[in-house]
Amino acid sequence: MATAAHAQHAGHGDHSAHSAQIAAPDALTQQAQAVLVAYRDALVARDEAAMRTLFAADSLVFENGKAEGTFAQYMEHHLGPELGEITEFTFTNPTVNIRMAGHVAFGHETYRYRIALTDGRVIERDGVATSVLTHEAGTWKIVQYHSSSRAPSPN
Numbered sequence: 001m002a003t004a005a006h007a008q009h010a011g012h013g014d015h016s017a018h019s020a021q022i023a024a025p026d027a028l029t030q031q032a033q034a035v036l037v038a039y040r041d042a043l044v045a046r047d048e049a050a051m052r053t054l055f056a057a058d059s060l061v062f063e064n065g066k067a068e069g070t071f072a073q074y075m076e077h078h079l080g081p082e083l084g085e086i087t088e089f090t091f092t093n094p095t096v097n098i099r100m101a102g103h104v105a106f107g108h109e110t111y112r113y114r115i116a117l118t119d120g121r122v123i124e125r126d127g128v129a130t131s132v133l134t135h136e137a138g139t140w141k142i143v144q145y146h147s148s149s150r151a152p153s154p155n
Contacts (some may be wrong), residue, residue: 012149029098032105035140036096040111044090046083048075056134062146071142086118105140107131109128112152125149 035054042050055061055071068074094111109129116122127149134141 023088026073028135029100030106032100032135032140033096034097035133035142036098036107036109036129036131038141040091040094040109046086046089048080048083051075051079055145059142060144063150072144085117085119086115087118088114090114103135105133106133107133111147124152126152 039054041050042048042054052071052075057070057072059071061068061071061074063078064073068078089115092112092114094109095108096107099106107130109127109131111127111129112124113127114122114124127147129145129147131142131146132144134143
């Protein structure tokens with residue numbers, strides 16, 4: 001599925017600005033990985049403004065089998081209201097892996113999270129996430145994000 005960012009990239013023929021990608025692929029991989037780590041950190045801090053800067057305007061978000069729309073829509077009808085009910089959000093044993101393909105980075109993550117709510121409930125889940133990021137104008141943005149979780153398996 002093409003996004004505006006993909007269309008914009010397809011429309012320019014001069015790739016000289018992207019020569020750093022050839023010279024320093026490890027740096028680009030680290031930058032893309034840093035975006036996903038920053039998203040996790042913003043969730044822990046419940047920092048909506050920081051989260052919004054990491055997603056493309058036309059991003060797509062999917063969570064546990066549901067298409068949530070753009071990140072802005074997801075924040076408005078799902079995550080935003082939840083943030084106000086969370087008193088603590090922690091991740092344990094997170095992994096973040098990136099695979100590069102030109103101007104696109106594919107991420108996959110594993111983690112366990114624990115959420116404490118204002119009503120006293122605690123939610124613990126094992127989660128996975130996949131993401132697609134594009135590199136435009138010197139910045140990585142998440143254009144697609146899919147996460148799912150389940151109750152932890154007994155040891």
